[in-house]
Amino acid sequence: MTSTDVTGVPPSPPTGRGRSVAAWLHSRPRAQLGSLLAGPLGWMLLVYIGSLVILLINAFWDTDSLGRVQPWAWSLDAFERLITNDVYRTIALRTVGVAFAVTLTDIVLAFPIAYYMARVASPRVRRAMVVAVVMPLWAGYLVKVYAWRTILQGNGLADWVLAPFGIDGPGITSLSNAWLVLSYLWLPYMILPIYAGLERIPNSLLEASADLGAKTASTFRRVILPLSLPAVVAGSIFTFSLTLGDYITPDLVSDAKFIGNVIYDNSSLGNLPLAAAYSMLPIVIMVAYLLVARRLGAFESL
Amino acid sequence: MTESRWVRIGLRIASVGVLAFLYLPLVILTIYAFNPSRLPVWPPTGVTLHWFGQAWENAAIRDALGNSLLAALGATSIALVLGTAAALAIQRHAFFGRDTVSFLFVLPIALPGVVTGIALRTTYQTVGLDLGLTTIIIGHATFCVVIAYNNVIARLRRLPRSPEEASADLGADSWTTFRRITLPGMGTALVSGGLLAFALSFDEIIVTLFTAGPGTRTIPIWIFTNIQRPAELPVVNVVAFLLLVVSIIPVYLAQRIAGDATAVR
Numbered sequence: 001m002t003s004t005d006v007t008g009v010p011p012s013p014p015t016g017r018g019r020s021v022a023a024w025l026h027s028r029p030r031a032q033l034g035s036l037l038a039g040p041l042g043w044m045l046l047v048y049i050g051s052l053v054i055l056l057i058n059a060f061w062d063t064d065s066l067g068r069v070q071p072w073a074w075s076l077d078a079f080e081r082l083i084t085n086d087v088y089r090t091i092a093l094r095t096v097g098v099a100f101a102v103t104l105t106d107i108v109l110a111f112p113i114a115y116y117m118a119r120v121a122s123p124r125v126r127r128a129m130v131v132a133v134v135m136p137l138w139a140g141y142l143v144k145v146y147a148w149r150t151i152l153q154g155n156g157l158a159d160w161v162l163a164p165f166g167i168d169g170p171g172i173t174s175l176s177n178a179w180l181v182l183s184y185l186w187l188p189y190m191i192l193p194i195y196a197g198l199e200r201i202p203n204s205l206l207e208a209s210a211d212l213g214a215k216t217a218s219t220f221r222r223v224i225l226p227l228s229l230p231a232v233v234a235g236s237i238f239t240f241s242l243t244l245g246d247y248i249t250p251d252l253v254s255d256a257k258f259i260g261n262v263i264y265d266n267s268s269l270g271n272l273p274l275a276a277a278y279s280m281l282p283i284v285i286m287v288a289y290l291l292v293a294r295r296l297g298a299f300e301s302l
Numbered sequence: 303m304t305e306s307r308w309v310r311i312g313l314r315i316a317s318v319g320v321l322a323f324l325y326l327p328l329v330i331l332t333i334y335a336f337n338p339s340r341l342p343v344w345p346p347t348g349v350t351l352h353w354f355g356q357a358w359e360n361a362a363i364r365d366a367l368g369n370s371l372l373a374a375l376g377a378t379s380i381a382l383v384l385g386t387a388a389a390l391a392i393q394r395h396a397f398f399g400r401d402t403v404s405f406l407f408v409l410p411i412a413l414p415g416v417v418t419g420i421a422l423r424t425t426y427q428t429v430g431l432d433l434g435l436t437t438i439i440i441g442h443a444t445f446c447v448v449i450a451y452n453n454v455i456a457r458l459r460r461l462p463r464s465p466e467e468a469s470a471d472l473g474a475d476s477w478t479t480f481r482r483i484t485l486p487g488m489g490t491a492l493v494s495g496g497l498l499a500f501a502l503s504f505d506e507i508i509v510t511l512f513t514a515g516p517g518t519r520t521i522p523i524w525i526f527t528n529i530q531r532p533a534e535l536p537v538v539n540v541v542a543f544l545l546l547v548v549s550i551i552p553v554y555l556a557q558r559i560a561g562d563a564t565a566v567r
Contacts, residue, residue, distance in 0.1 A: 032476065033395045037403070040388035040447060043380075044406050048444050051421035058424050109323070112316035120310055129317070131557060136324045138549040140505045142522045143542040146529055147327035150334060150342040150539075157330060160344040187324065216305060237412070245414020248507055252529065260416040260508075267420050267512060275420055282414045290412060 052283075059276035069272050078277035088262065092281060095259045098179055099243040103190075103236045105183040110190040110235065117191075118198035130195070137188045145249050148181045152253060177253040182243050189238035197231025198224070233298035240289060244282050328546060335543035342535055357540040366524040372435060373520060374503040377442035381499045382492060384443070385450025390484075393458040408452075410445040418445065419512030426513070433515030441513040442506060446499035453495030454488055461487045490559045497552045521545070 062075035082088045117129045136144070151157045152170050159169035170177055201224060209219040247260030259282055266275035293299070305313070335353070337346035357363060385407075392404050410418055422441050423433075431437060461484070469479040507522035514523060525541060528534040 029395065033391055033397060036387045036391035036395075040384040040391075040407065040451075041403060043384055043444070043447070044409075047422075047425075047440060048410055048418075049406070051425040052417075054425045054428050055417075055421040058428075109320055112313050113320045116313040116317040120305060120313055129321075131553065132321055133324070134556075135550070135553050136328065138501055138553050139328060140522065140542070140545045140549065142505070142507055142525050143331065143545050144327055146525065146538065146542055147331040149529065151327060151330055153342070155341070155343045157344045184323065184327070187320070191320075216309070241412060241414055245416040245508065247416055248511075248526065260414070263416050263420050264511070267423055272424065276424065279417050279420050283417055286413055 055276050061273050078273040099240045102182045102243045103239040106190040106239045114194035117195045133188050173255040175256040178250045186239040190235035193231045193235040197228045230297040233293050233296045334539045353536040353540045357537045366519045366521045370520040373438045374500045376439035377446045377503040378499045380443035381446035381450045385447045389454035411448045415508035419509040423512040434518050437513045441509050442503040449499045450495040453491045457491035
């Protein structure tokens with residue numbers, strides 16, 4: 001493209017090969033799009049989708065008596081073991097159960113503070129509170145799990161606080177620890193979307209509700225709650241998915257095995273086809289969860 | 303609608319309670335870092351800087367820190383380039399399958415980390431790639447692309463198109479327009495996306511444990527291994543505390559950027 005005809009001022013002459021490539025691309029939006037997409041799309045397809053496909057294939061490979069993978073020997077053994085062995089069903093139900101419990105706990109804990117931030121606090125307090133909620137997210141994941149471990153373990157803070165009441169501390173074996181610590185870890189991911197969702201509700205709707213005679217409680221139940229549902233669902237994607245895929249926290253604060261522990265333990269030394277087959281479960285659960293979440297309008301709140 | 307006095311008081315108490323819950327473990331950790339006792343027993347027995355010296359002299363920690371910084375730097379660079387290209391393609395062009403492509407970029411963060419981890423590990427083994435720093439960087443870059451992509455695309459949606467059109471009308475080619483108009487417009491989004499990607503990579507362990515070879519330790523892997531060794535716990539306390547202190551820097555920078563952005567608007 002030449003622009004001398006428009007302005008009368010000659011543009012600086014193109015120099016170097018880069019310039020001429022840019023000029024060539026400029027007149028061809030499709031080629032421009034292609035060159036932009038090639039890198040990221042290639043990476044995602046090759047590295048990520050490719051890996052998922054290889055994982056899927058591995059789930060159908062046989063193992064010999066020593067547990068070594070036999071490539072290209074097709075078998076449904078891994079899936080059969082997962083279905084017939086009660087242990088794997090228990091672990092799956094436990095993981096999904098804790099994921100739901102964590103999500104519910106985080107909704108209950110997040111709603112009041114998010115409501116306070118969005119509708120009660122002054123702008124200055126609100127800004128400070130957003131920073132205060134975001135800050136623990138930047139503190140390392142392992143740092144926080146480790147901190148809880150020192151609190152919960154024998155002779156730790158929990159023991160010290162409970163001792164005067166004659167109660168033993170929780171130790172680092174019980175499943176409820178995993179629930180507590182995972183709820184703690186993902187809480188900011190629930191507070192932030194609910195806060196954003198509540199802040200978006202126009203005041204005029206609440207005034208209309210009050211003008212029409214609704215009391216505070218019924219305005220909350222019939223206007224605020226339904227309008228904040230997409231934000232709650234958006235937050236729950238994080239709390240649910242992150243719990244579903246965690247294996248470090250259950251390992252460090254409890255004795256309970258999660259889906260991730262079985263996958264990790266079998267990935268290097270144990271039965272790789274079994275680990276591969278088992279990892280299809282969180283994929284299927286998350287895809288189903290995302291489809292439901294999309295129907296509830298959560299994606300607009302992300 | 304105005305909340306009654308009692309509702310406000312109740313909400314305030316609940317908010318303070320939740321904030322206390324969020325900060326309790328961080329406070330406890332800070333106290334333990336200065337505890338002279340070898341065992342994490344409550345209450346602490348005094349105040350000392352002894353373990354900071356021990357941490358400083360620990361070669362394994364320095365080695366792990368180097369690996370973590372290299373991995374985060376590598377993953378962030380790849381993520382910024384790929385994420386920006388993807389955001390430009392999706393925001394500035396209409397094409398068949400655009401929704402599918404944009405869903406593809408979000409997938410690595412929506413699916414549980416353990417799936418990404420085992421998928422990558424299995425692939426590395428299948429194609430015969432030795433586990434090490436490179437395999438860690440590839441894994442981290444894959445989920446960091448989403449972060450860069452999200453930050454840049456959010457900015458592109460708000461950037462007016464007219465300066466770009468004006469630039470083209472005045473005879474600038476695509477590259478010049480990108481370099482002199484679009485790129486400065488995306489500047490702070492790139493910085494905040496880069497910060498977030500860097501922090502995410504630096505902190506990652508769920509995927510990293512799958513993609514790191516036995517010889518390559520990052521800081522999270524070093525902590526994870528040493529948590530199970532009672533003799534090392536005082537030094538783990540110090541490292542965890544230092545990470546906590548360092549994590550204030552990106553929060554501060556992000557606030558500065560956000561403040562500048564609102565000042566410009």
